[in-house]
Amino acid sequence: MLGILFVGDVIGRPGRQSLPSLIGKVKRQFPVDLVIANGENSAGGTGITREVANELFHSGVDIITSGNHIWDKREALDLLDEEKRIIRPANYPSGVPGQGSIVVEVGLPPRRVLIVNVCGRAFMPDMDCPFRVVDHIIASEARPGDIIIVDFHAEATSEKAALGFHLDGRVTAVLGTHTHVQTADERLLPNGTAFISDVGMVGPRDSILGVEVAPVLHKFLTCLPVRFEVAKGPVWANAVHILVDDDHPQAVSPPQRISEIIN
Numbered sequence: 390m391l392g393i394l395f396v397g398d399v400i401g402r403p404g405r406q407s408l409p410s411l412i413g414k415v416k417r418q419f420p421v422d423l424v425i426a427n428g429e430n431s432a433g434g435t436g437i438t439r440e441v442a443n444e445l446f447h448s449g450v451d452i453i454t455s456g457n458h459i460w461d462k463r464e465a466l467d468l469l470d471e472e473k474r475i476i477r478p479a480n481y482p483s484g485v486p487g488q489g490s491i492v493v494e495v496g497l498p499p500r501r502v503l504i505v506n507v508c509g510r511a512f513m514p515d516m517d518c519p520f521r522v523v524d525h526i527i528a529s530e531a532r533p534g535d536i537i538i539v540d541f542h543a544e545a546t547s548e549k550a551a552l553g554f555h556l557d558g559r560v561t562a563v564l565g566t567h568t569h570v571q572t573a574d575e576r577l578l579p580n581g582t583a584f585i586s587d588v589g590m591v592g593p594r595d596s597i598l599g600v601e602v603a604p605v606l607h608k609f610l611t612c613l614p615v616r617f618e619v620a621k622g623p624v625w626a627n628a629v630h631i632l633v634d635d636d637h638p639q640a641v642s643p644p645q646r647i648s649e650i651i652n
Protein backbone atom coordinates (compact mmCIF):
# COMPACT_ATOMS: atom_id res chain seq x y z
CA MET A 390 0.00 0.00 0.00
CA LEU A 391 1.04 3.57 -0.62
CA GLY A 392 1.46 5.89 2.37
CA ILE A 393 1.00 9.66 2.35
CA LEU A 394 2.01 11.87 5.27
CA PHE A 395 0.27 15.25 5.40
CA VAL A 396 1.77 17.72 7.88
CA GLY A 397 -0.32 20.53 9.38
CA ASP A 398 0.54 24.24 9.13
CA VAL A 399 4.27 24.66 9.87
CA ILE A 400 4.75 27.69 12.15
CA GLY A 401 8.05 29.57 11.90
CA ARG A 402 11.45 28.31 12.94
CA PRO A 403 10.20 26.06 15.76
CA GLY A 404 7.96 24.24 13.30
CA ARG A 405 10.68 23.93 10.67
CA GLN A 406 13.23 22.63 13.14
CA SER A 407 10.79 19.97 14.37
CA LEU A 408 10.03 18.56 10.93
CA PRO A 409 12.99 16.14 10.61
CA SER A 410 12.10 14.55 13.95
CA LEU A 411 8.41 14.28 13.08
CA ILE A 412 8.95 12.89 9.59
CA GLY A 413 11.62 10.48 10.75
CA LYS A 414 9.45 9.11 13.54
CA VAL A 415 6.44 8.62 11.27
CA LYS A 416 8.57 6.85 8.66
CA ARG A 417 9.72 4.39 11.32
CA GLN A 418 6.08 3.58 12.15
CA PHE A 419 4.26 3.75 8.80
CA PRO A 420 5.01 3.43 5.10
CA VAL A 421 5.57 6.93 3.70
CA ASP A 422 5.94 7.44 -0.06
CA LEU A 423 5.01 11.12 -0.18
CA VAL A 424 5.24 13.97 2.34
CA ILE A 425 3.04 17.05 1.92
CA ALA A 426 3.18 20.01 4.33
CA ASN A 427 1.29 23.27 4.53
CA GLY A 428 3.97 25.96 4.60
CA GLU A 429 2.09 29.26 4.41
CA ASN A 430 3.22 30.24 7.94
CA SER A 431 6.70 28.75 7.80
CA ALA A 432 8.71 31.99 7.45
CA GLY A 433 8.58 33.90 10.73
CA GLY A 434 5.00 32.81 11.33
CA THR A 435 3.55 34.15 8.10
CA GLY A 436 4.41 33.61 4.44
CA ILE A 437 7.26 31.68 2.84
CA THR A 438 10.67 32.47 1.35
CA ARG A 439 13.01 30.53 -0.93
CA GLU A 440 15.41 29.80 1.93
CA VAL A 441 12.59 28.52 4.13
CA ALA A 442 11.13 26.41 1.31
CA ASN A 443 14.52 24.80 0.74
CA GLU A 444 14.74 24.03 4.45
CA LEU A 445 11.36 22.28 4.31
CA PHE A 446 12.41 20.26 1.28
CA HIS A 447 15.70 19.33 2.96
CA SER A 448 13.70 18.12 5.98
CA GLY A 449 11.91 15.56 3.81
CA VAL A 450 8.88 17.47 2.51
CA ASP A 451 8.09 16.71 -1.14
CA ILE A 452 5.26 19.18 -1.82
CA ILE A 453 4.35 22.42 -0.01
CA THR A 454 0.75 23.60 0.05
CA SER A 455 -0.33 26.99 1.35
CA GLY A 456 -3.25 29.35 1.95
CA ASN A 457 -4.26 32.97 2.33
CA HIS A 458 -0.90 34.04 3.84
CA ILE A 459 1.17 32.75 0.93
CA TRP A 460 1.85 36.29 -0.36
CA ASP A 461 2.94 37.77 2.99
CA LYS A 462 6.60 37.62 1.96
CA ARG A 463 7.05 39.58 -1.25
CA GLU A 464 9.54 37.16 -2.79
CA ALA A 465 6.77 34.56 -2.98
CA LEU A 466 5.49 36.36 -6.09
CA ASP A 467 8.53 35.12 -8.03
CA LEU A 468 9.13 31.99 -6.00
CA LEU A 469 5.79 30.41 -6.86
CA ASP A 470 6.36 30.84 -10.58
CA GLU A 471 9.80 29.26 -10.32
CA GLU A 472 9.33 26.49 -7.72
CA LYS A 473 6.59 24.15 -8.93
CA ARG A 474 6.73 22.04 -5.76
CA ILE A 475 4.98 24.89 -3.92
CA ILE A 476 1.30 25.34 -4.75
CA ARG A 477 -1.09 28.12 -3.75
CA PRO A 478 -4.89 28.02 -3.50
CA ALA A 479 -6.27 27.28 -6.96
CA ASN A 480 -9.28 29.54 -6.46
CA TYR A 481 -7.29 32.77 -6.51
CA PRO A 482 -8.34 34.80 -9.55
CA SER A 483 -6.70 33.89 -12.83
CA GLY A 484 -3.40 35.61 -13.54
CA VAL A 485 -1.85 35.42 -10.07
CA PRO A 486 1.57 33.73 -9.83
CA GLY A 487 2.01 30.02 -9.27
CA GLN A 488 -0.31 27.09 -9.65
CA GLY A 489 -3.05 25.53 -7.55
CA SER A 490 -2.36 21.88 -8.24
CA ILE A 491 0.44 19.50 -9.09
CA VAL A 492 0.77 15.90 -10.28
CA VAL A 493 3.61 13.74 -8.94
CA GLU A 494 4.46 10.08 -9.38
CA VAL A 495 5.38 8.07 -6.29
CA GLY A 496 5.87 4.47 -5.25
CA LEU A 497 6.83 1.34 -7.14
CA PRO A 498 5.28 0.80 -9.58
CA PRO A 499 4.78 4.57 -9.95
CA ARG A 500 1.34 5.94 -9.18
CA ARG A 501 0.03 9.38 -10.06
CA VAL A 502 -0.96 11.67 -7.21
CA LEU A 503 -2.85 14.88 -7.95
CA ILE A 504 -2.54 17.41 -5.10
CA VAL A 505 -5.01 20.31 -5.07
CA ASN A 506 -5.00 23.36 -2.79
CA VAL A 507 -8.05 25.60 -2.32
CA CYS A 508 -9.15 28.26 0.19
CA GLY A 509 -12.54 28.54 1.81
CA ARG A 510 -14.72 31.62 1.56
CA ALA A 511 -16.49 31.69 4.94
CA PHE A 512 -14.73 34.31 7.14
CA MET A 513 -11.91 34.42 4.56
CA PRO A 514 -10.91 36.79 1.73
CA ASP A 515 -13.15 36.72 -1.34
CA MET A 516 -12.04 34.09 -3.84
CA ASP A 517 -13.55 32.00 -6.59
CA CYS A 518 -15.81 29.12 -5.55
CA PRO A 519 -13.60 26.30 -4.19
CA PHE A 520 -16.24 23.67 -4.97
CA ARG A 521 -16.40 24.54 -8.67
CA VAL A 522 -12.64 25.10 -8.94
CA VAL A 523 -11.88 21.61 -7.61
CA ASP A 524 -14.53 20.15 -9.93
CA HIS A 525 -12.79 21.83 -12.88
CA ILE A 526 -9.32 20.60 -11.85
CA ILE A 527 -10.54 17.03 -11.48
CA ALA A 528 -12.25 17.18 -14.87
CA SER A 529 -9.24 18.69 -16.64
CA GLU A 530 -6.21 17.20 -14.87
CA ALA A 531 -7.15 13.87 -13.26
CA ARG A 532 -6.88 10.51 -14.97
CA PRO A 533 -8.73 7.33 -14.01
CA GLY A 534 -6.99 5.74 -11.03
CA ASP A 535 -5.29 8.93 -9.83
CA ILE A 536 -4.87 9.42 -6.09
CA ILE A 537 -6.26 12.91 -5.34
CA ILE A 538 -5.41 14.82 -2.17
CA VAL A 539 -7.17 18.12 -1.45
CA ASP A 540 -5.81 20.62 1.09
CA PHE A 541 -8.82 22.76 1.99
CA HIS A 542 -7.47 25.84 3.76
CA ALA A 543 -10.61 27.15 5.42
CA GLU A 544 -11.96 28.67 8.61
CA ALA A 545 -15.40 27.10 9.01
CA THR A 546 -15.72 23.40 9.80
CA SER A 547 -19.13 23.42 8.08
CA GLU A 548 -17.54 24.55 4.81
CA LYS A 549 -14.82 21.91 5.15
CA ALA A 550 -17.37 19.16 5.75
CA ALA A 551 -19.44 20.41 2.82
CA LEU A 552 -16.48 20.13 0.44
CA GLY A 553 -15.71 16.69 1.84
CA PHE A 554 -19.20 15.44 1.03
CA HIS A 555 -19.16 17.25 -2.32
CA LEU A 556 -16.03 15.32 -3.31
CA ASP A 557 -16.84 12.06 -1.52
CA GLY A 558 -15.99 9.11 -3.74
CA ARG A 559 -14.20 11.31 -6.29
CA VAL A 560 -11.01 12.08 -4.35
CA THR A 561 -8.83 10.11 -1.96
CA ALA A 562 -8.76 12.65 0.86
CA VAL A 563 -10.02 16.10 1.85
CA LEU A 564 -7.76 17.46 4.61
CA GLY A 565 -8.52 20.74 6.37
CA THR A 566 -5.87 23.27 7.31
CA HIS A 567 -5.71 26.90 8.55
CA THR A 568 -7.14 26.80 12.08
CA HIS A 569 -4.01 25.20 13.63
CA VAL A 570 -6.02 22.96 16.00
CA GLN A 571 -6.21 19.25 15.20
CA THR A 572 -9.81 18.03 15.17
CA ALA A 573 -11.08 14.62 16.25
CA ASP A 574 -13.57 14.09 13.40
CA GLU A 575 -11.36 11.95 11.16
CA ARG A 576 -13.38 9.40 9.21
CA LEU A 577 -14.09 7.76 5.89
CA LEU A 578 -17.07 9.46 4.30
CA PRO A 579 -19.85 7.18 2.96
CA ASN A 580 -18.28 6.80 -0.49
CA GLY A 581 -14.74 6.26 0.76
CA THR A 582 -13.04 9.67 0.90
CA ALA A 583 -10.77 10.19 3.93
CA PHE A 584 -11.67 13.39 5.78
CA ILE A 585 -10.61 15.52 8.73
CA SER A 586 -11.69 19.11 9.44
CA ASP A 587 -8.23 20.24 10.47
CA VAL A 588 -4.87 18.49 10.52
CA GLY A 589 -3.51 20.93 13.11
CA MET A 590 -0.13 22.65 13.21
CA VAL A 591 3.56 22.07 13.79
CA GLY A 592 4.21 24.95 16.13
CA PRO A 593 4.83 25.96 19.74
CA ARG A 594 2.44 24.23 22.14
CA ASP A 595 2.30 26.95 24.81
CA SER A 596 0.95 29.56 22.46
CA ILE A 597 -2.20 30.79 20.79
CA LEU A 598 -2.17 29.14 17.37
CA GLY A 599 1.63 29.21 17.40
CA VAL A 600 2.22 32.83 18.42
CA GLU A 601 3.10 34.40 21.77
CA VAL A 602 0.22 34.62 24.22
CA ALA A 603 0.68 38.17 25.59
CA PRO A 604 0.17 40.12 22.34
CA VAL A 605 -2.93 38.07 21.48
CA LEU A 606 -4.42 38.73 24.92
CA HIS A 607 -3.63 42.42 24.56
CA LYS A 608 -5.43 42.52 21.21
CA PHE A 609 -8.53 40.82 22.63
CA LEU A 610 -8.58 43.06 25.70
CA THR A 611 -7.95 46.37 23.94
CA CYS A 612 -8.97 45.82 20.29
CA LEU A 613 -5.71 47.57 19.36
CA PRO A 614 -3.37 46.31 16.62
CA VAL A 615 -0.36 44.32 17.85
CA ARG A 616 2.63 42.58 16.31
CA PHE A 617 2.49 38.80 16.59
CA GLU A 618 5.68 36.82 17.24
CA VAL A 619 6.18 33.08 16.97
CA ALA A 620 6.26 31.57 20.46
CA LYS A 621 9.03 29.42 21.92
CA GLY A 622 9.13 26.15 23.81
CA PRO A 623 8.03 22.58 23.04
CA VAL A 624 6.44 22.05 19.64
CA TRP A 625 3.10 20.40 19.07
CA ALA A 626 3.58 18.43 15.85
CA ASN A 627 0.32 17.48 14.16
CA ALA A 628 -0.07 15.45 10.98
CA VAL A 629 -2.18 12.72 9.43
CA HIS A 630 -1.16 9.54 7.64
CA ILE A 631 -3.24 8.19 4.74
CA LEU A 632 -2.95 4.60 3.52
CA VAL A 633 -4.10 4.11 -0.07
CA ASP A 634 -5.25 0.81 -1.56
CA ASP A 635 -2.90 -0.90 -4.02
CA ASP A 636 -5.58 -1.40 -6.64
CA HIS A 637 -7.82 1.64 -6.16
CA PRO A 638 -7.25 5.34 -5.36
CA GLN A 639 -9.20 5.06 -2.12
CA ALA A 640 -7.99 5.32 1.44
CA VAL A 641 -8.25 2.01 3.26
CA SER A 642 -9.05 3.62 6.61
CA PRO A 643 -9.73 7.03 8.18
CA PRO A 644 -6.78 9.43 8.41
CA GLN A 645 -4.42 8.31 11.16
CA ARG A 646 -4.00 11.33 13.43
CA ILE A 647 -0.46 12.03 14.65
CA SER A 648 0.16 14.36 17.58
CA GLU A 649 3.65 14.53 19.05
CA ILE A 650 5.34 16.89 21.50
CA ILE A 651 8.86 17.68 20.30
CA ASN A 652 11.18 19.49 22.71
